[in-house]
Amino acid sequence: MMDTAARARITLWWSLFLFLGLSFAQTAAEGEAGTLKVGAVLNMRSLLGKMSRTSILMAMEDFYAVHRDYATKLVLHIRDSNGGGNIQAASAAIDLLENHHVQAIIGPEKSAEATFVSDIGNNSQVPVISFTATNPALSSANVPYFLRATLSDAAQVNSIAALIKAFGWREVVPIYEDTDYGRGIVPYLVDALQEFGASMPYRSVIAQSASSDQVEQELYKLMTMQTRVYIVHMLPTTGSILFKRAKEIGMMTEAYVWILTDGIANVVNSLSPSVLDAMDGALGVRFHVPRSKELDDFTARWNKRYRQDYPDDSLSQLSIYSLWGYDAVWALAQAAAKVRMTSPTFQKQKYRKNSTCVGTLGVSTVGPKLLDAILQCKFRGLSGDFDLRNRQLQFSTFQIINVVRRESKEIGYWTAKQGIFRNLNQDVSAHTYLNPMPDLNPVVWPGQTHIVPKGWQIPTNRKKLRVGVRTSGYPEFMKVQRDPVTNAITATGYAIDVFEEAIKKLPYAVPYEYVSFDALGVNYGSYNDFVYQVPLGVYDAAIGDITIRHNRTSYADFTLPYTESGVAMIVPVKDDTNKNTWIFLKPLTGDLWFASIAFLIYTGIVIWLLERRIRNAELTGSFFHQLGTAIYFSFFADRERVESILARLVVVVWVFVLLVITSSYTANLSSMLTVQKLQPTETDVHELLKRGEYVGYRTSSYVRELLEQLGFERSKIRAYTNPDDFADALDKGSKNGGIAAAIHEVPYIKLFLAKHCKGYTMVGPIYKSEGFGFAFPKRSPVVDDFSRAILKITEGDAIIQIEKKWIGDEHACKNDETIISPSSLDFKSFLGLFLVTGVASTSALLITLVMFLYKNKHKMGINIGRDQVQRGHGTELVTKRIQERAADSDILRRMIQMTTPARKR
Incomplete structure (x- = not known):
């Protein structure tokens, strides 16, 4: 058996061998994944293509000069589309994919070319990054492998x-x-x-x-x-x-x-x-x-490099497209390093019958990973923040x-x-936004001027401004005539003077000519038809007594109004003085009559109480006789009859109040009896509608539509042509074949009253309108200038002179406004006086009551004591007290007879 030391040596050798094997395997794998082929489709005939090529090459060099330790590096293959259009760019992309197996494509330059190339890249799952294709229609929503490294x-x-x-x-x-x-x-x-x-x-x-x-x-x-x-x-x-x-x-x-x-x-x-x-x-x-230091350094290096590559284009300078191309290469290089691909290959697609060469291209196995890595790249580039998470740069x-x-x-x-x-x-x-001009540095406009161009101009080689005119129902506003010899159109009137005065105030010359509505054969058409000739192109403008209405603004633009606005009624006037038997009651209202009588009675009662206390000899007889005498004192009191000081004070205050009321009554009654008060016969258009009265309007006016909207039956609406017809119809009245009121626009009413001064007046306005204005085509640039000119006219003396010329002095007629009759006097007008007399009477009454209670306080005590004695001593004392009171009464009666004057006895 092996000893422990031998086993340890064997284990160490096997571990070392395994480590070296794994290291060699990883090195071999990294060697296989050390390059990523990238294609670039550029138009080397264009300025942008040349600038982009220099930027891309410098980006490759700069990136790997900074990131030397990156194992995966880009290998660039550039193809020149030669400006051949979509087919040439697509052919270059197919060549890069089929022959060089590129895993990403940079470019092409134009949006149309990018559309073709992005379809090819999407089919092969190869990211296509364009930093020059800006067409918004080219969207990554339909082509997910297309990335826009620029702005739409x-x-x-x-x-x-x-x-x-x-x-x-x-x-x-x-x-x-x-x-x-x-x-x-x-x-x-x-x-x-x-x-x-x-x-x-x-x-x-x-x-x-x-x-x-x-x-x-x-x-x-x-x-x-x-x-x-x-x-x-x-x-x-x-x-x-x-x-x-x-x-x-x-x-x-x-x-x-x-x-x-x-x-x-x-x-x-x-x-x-x-x-x-x-x-x-x-x-x-x-x-x-x-701006940044890195950008300044790169700009200097780029300019030097570009002059070396293209000495004939030495005037070219670095553009934003070059910076976006530079940053796009950096993003692609970073993404390639993150993916760490092994043996990037293309898988062949399934064979499809009748497929083109695009359909036979393979599908990249690393394309999806590379696309995700590019979308996750976010850094601060030379162009600023570079972020393609939304598949395009954000501005x-x-x-x-x-x-x-x-x-x-x-x-x-x-x-x-x-x-x-x-x-x-x-x-x-x-910024306050008070200055209408934009907050910019001074601008030098074409022609080396600092004056902001107005943005439009009447062409010198164009025909004159065709101004449509038509004869109005009131010739004072506009009258159109045609010269039988020269066939020239002449127009006069209030509206013409305003228009020609506005032309003079424009900051430029506007040649114009009048074109009559008669030429269309529809002079008796409505004003809507007249205005509608402007959007049809028959006229460049339509002027006259044209009311600015909402429905007309849908097809024409109007200037500011040059007349008063509103629709009112013309009605006859009558003397409203009612000199009948009971006119003497009209100066005072019912509540004032009631208050006067009530305070008169109250004052009489107060005087009666005050004089009764001191036993005024005039206050004898029955209660009603005494009260009548006291009320009489209120009118005809003198020092002999009114003996109490407090009563005299009450009488003085009341006589003052009575004097003021009677003076006011006399003045108001005199006004009612002597002054002629002209009042309109009608004051409310809705009352006319309820009673079924006939009303009139001017022929071809929109007022007919207004009356129908108010509820008038068509049979109750009568049309008239000129002011004299209106006057005759108003004189006849609604029950005699005429009308009760004429509904008209305020400018026409002023003209009517200037001619028919006596017997008519204006009531209203009953309806709001914007007045008369001039019509121009929608969004016409001259509308604002004409409006400003009209403002100058209406704010100055010019409009007054024009009105005097065509309408006359508006103050010459006294019936142009409703004359308000004197109103009856009411209780509120004299509330302060009644308060004074009421306080005076009540105060006098309270003072008298206090004095009475104070003087009788001692007598009340004596009477209480005597009552107690009576209860203690029985009936004898009662009998004696009765006798004493009878004697006292006899003595008091004799004293009164002695003090009474002889003439009263």
Whole structure:
């Protein structure tokens, strides 16, 4: 048997052998998994393709220079699509998969190419990472193996729309190339602009293969339109042609606004000087890249490397796409190291009849793991935070630039949370928003001007502004005539003067011509028909006595109203004075009559009590005779009859109250008997409806619809053409073939009362409306300018002079307002006086009662004592007391007779 030492040596040798075996096996495995083949499909004929190639190669070198201990390394295979389009890019991808068995593909450049390549990669379960395909329609929801290491074009539309709103532009025209890249942004841009209150009256689509002459032809077409704000969404090649031609034909002047999407804005510093000169003054939005020392160092190295690789393109500068390509390679290298793949292979798919070469490609065995590892990568790259968890980068901050003198000048930033602001380190919450202009650094617009373009312009080579006019039922508002010789249209009236005055106040010249509604053969049509000619394109504007109504705003935009608003009634007036037998009762209301009589009786009772206490000789006889005498004292008291001081005080206060009431009564009665009081015969439209009265309206007016909505039967509504017809119908009355009231708009009523001053008045308004305004096409840029001009007119003396010219002096007629008759006096008007006399009478009564109780206090004590004596001494004392009282009474009677004056005896 082996000893213990021998066994220990054997065990040690076996352990060492096993350890070495495992080490060799692991080394062999790692040697097999030491490389991961990656393909890149680039267009080496394009500027972006060349820049991307330099960035990708430098990313490979930099990553493994930092991570030397990583066992798995990427092996790059680059294929040039040569700008051959979708088929060439797809062929390059198939070659990489079939011949080189790549486990990931970087690129291609264009969105349409990426669509084809991503389908191939998805079929083979090979991740496709594109840092230049920005079409929002290319979604990883349908192609899960497609990763967008860049921003979708949809991410920038809100920043563009916010810029449009900030400068107050109402309409914009997108200019984009007819490719998947160009068309993809349009639906998102439309939604964003609508949310911010702007619209697209036209879309300019330019073919990718369009020649310079074809681009120029499209630009000339844009010059014939009003809109002067353009959003350019193109690749740099097509965009360069566009701006050069725009510069040549005079579209880079102070009247135009050019906004660049990130397709050009991201590489603007790499464009040629001639292109930068052509786009001088343009604005642009692009992804903001935070500054860092690492970025500065890389930029310097990249510029040096690019000049070495492409000495003929020495003007090119590092772009965000190059940074995204750089970070995408780093993410792929990190994911490859995490997966630790062993012998990555492709499994052949099952054979399918009539399948293409794509269908015969194998399926990657490590593709799913590699995809998950890429999605989990999150780091701080040269472009900022790099995170593909949502299968595309998430935007944070956009930079707003201004192309000035061949450079991109930073003028501000935009974020979804804070909107537009000037500097990254400023306190955006402290912004007051009182300044209507956006918080940006000064902008140099095309033409080297600092004045913000208004965004639209009447083309000089366009026909005059066609202004629709029609004769009104009131010619003072508008009258249209046609010259029989020249066939020229002339228009006069209140509305014409306001329109022509507004034209003068516009900050620009607007040539115009009047077009009569008669020419359509429907001059007697409704005003709805007249306004509807604007959206039909018959007129560029419709002016006149057009009421701004809700249903009309659905197909036309209106200026601010230039007249008063509302619908009221015209009714006859009558003298409301009722000089009948009982008119003397009307100056006082019933409650005041009742209060006066009640206080009169109360005052008489108080005087009677006060005088009765001192035994006034006038207060003799029955109770009612005495009370009547006391009330008489209230009217005709003198010092001889009223003997008590307190009673005299009560009488003085009451006489003062009575004097005020009688004076007011006399004045009010005199007014009722002498002043003519004109009152409307009708005051409530609902009373007319209840009684079934006839009402009138002007022919072709919307008031008929209003009356029907109120409940009037059609048979009770009568139409009239001119003011004289209204006057005749009102004079006849509802029961004699006329009307009880004319329902009219306030501007017309003022004109009616100016002509028919006597006998009519206005009641209301009974219904609100917005007054008269001018109609323009929806979203017309001139509406705001016309509205501001109308405000200047209505706030100044101009509107007063126009009204005097066509309507007359509104203060000349005395019946234009309802004359309010003097009202009866009520109890509340004299409440203070009644309170004074009531307090005085009650106080006097209380004082008298207190004095009486005080004086009789001693006598009451004597009487109580005597009663006790009577109860103690029996009937004898009672008899003696009766005799004494009889004697006292006889003595008291004699004293009264002696003190009474001789004339009263």
